[in-house]
Amino acid sequence: MTTVTELDAAATAGVADAVAALAGRRIAVLTGAGVSTDSGIPDYRGKGAPVRTPMTVDQFLASEAARRRYWVGSHLGWRAFAAAEPNDGHRAIADLEMRGVATGVITQNVDGLHVRAGSRRVVELHGTMRRVFCTHCGQVFDRRDLARRVEADNPWIAVPENIALGPDGDVLPESTDGFRIPECTVCGGMLKPDVVFFGEFIPAGKFREAEQLVHGSEALIIAGSSLVVNSGIRLLERARRRRLPVVIVNRGATRADSRATVKIDAGTSEVLRALAEALPE
Numbered sequence: 553m554t555t556v557t558e559l560d561a562a563a564t565a566g567v568a569d570a571v572a573a574l575a576g577r578r579i580a581v582l583t584g585a586g587v588s589t590d591s592g593i594p595d596y597r598g599k600g601a602p603v604r605t606p607m608t609v610d611q612f613l614a615s616e617a618a619r620r621r622y623w624v625g626s627h628l629g630w631r632a633f634a635a636a637e638p639n640d641g642h643r644a645i646a647d648l649e650m651r652g653v654a655t656g657v658i659t660q661n662v663d664g665l666h667v668r669a670g671s672r673r674v675v676e677l678h679g680t681m682r683r684v685f686c687t688h689c690g691q692v693f694d695r696r697d698l699a700r701r702v703e704a705d706n707p708w709i710a711v712p713e714n715i716a717l718g719p720d721g722d723v724l725p726e727s728t729d730g731f732r733i734p735e736c737t738v739c740g741g742m743l744k745p746d747v748v749f750f751g752e753f754i755p756a757g758k759f760r761e762a763e764q765l766v767h768g769s770e771a772l773i774i775a776g777s778s779l780v781v782n783s784g785i786r787l788l789e790r791a792r793r794r795r796l797p798v799v800i801v802n803r804g805a806t807r808a809d810s811r812a813t814v815k816i817d818a819g820t821s822e823v824l825r826a827l828a829e830a831l832p833e
């Protein structure tokens with residue numbers, strides 16, 4: 553369970569304004585990394601976060617050394633995700649959907665926590681760490697099975713002291729030299745996690761799905777995203793074009809604060825829970 557702090561006066565007033573703007577409407581929810589920080593998953597774009605140089609898909613495809621480094625980091629990341637639990641924010645969104653208030657959730661997160669919290673209509677814009685696919689034959693693998701295979705092939709990876717991390721949390725090359733990269737068990741082809749890499753586009757069909765969700769809704773809540781990713785801005789503009797109320801919940805400024813009907817500068821777990829409690833069916 554996450555400990556939820558009390559809302560301050562400004563946030564309480566913001567929640568009241570948001571409830572007035574949203575009440576009686578079917579709401580689409582868009583979430584970013586800020587929604588998962590209370591589950592212990594760091595927000596690399598948040599305030600004070602280290603500068604990160606994520607691997608591009610070209611680097612991944614071109615170099616075996618890069619792939620080794622990627623897979624070690626990805627495996628450790630997956631283990632952290634698998635150990636994380638959904639928080640009040642994820643649960644509030646699932647609850648709103650169950651009560652027919654929310655139409656579903658579009659997320660920039662790849663941690664799978666909305667699905668685990670019970671959300672049913674989930675559009676994972678940047679893919680999900682839960683799946684891995686073969687770039688050659690298309691076979692899809694469950695990440696849990698693959699993680700078992702990685703640990704069987706590389707027993708040393710289960711010992712944290714064996715992994716050297718750089719100051720930005722990335723895995724250093726020297727600790728990945730002996731890593732055996734998992735291959736497709738069907739054709740021996742190159743595997744890739746089902747996530748959108750840095751420098752890759754969101755698949756068109758996935759973005760259309762997100763647009764359709766916004767299109768079938770009468771309001772939009774954006775939670776835990778500073779909206780540096782353009783897909784978020786594009787979805788916000790779809791809602792604004794139809795003059796739908798837009799509520800932004802985020803700690804710190806976002807790129808679209810001036811375009812929101814209501815902006816609440818506070819933690820997403822406590823605000824989403826307050827909204828779920830106050831919004832009528």
Ligand SMILES: [Zn+2]
Pocket residue numbers: 686687688689690691736737738739740741
């Ligand atoms: Zn294959």
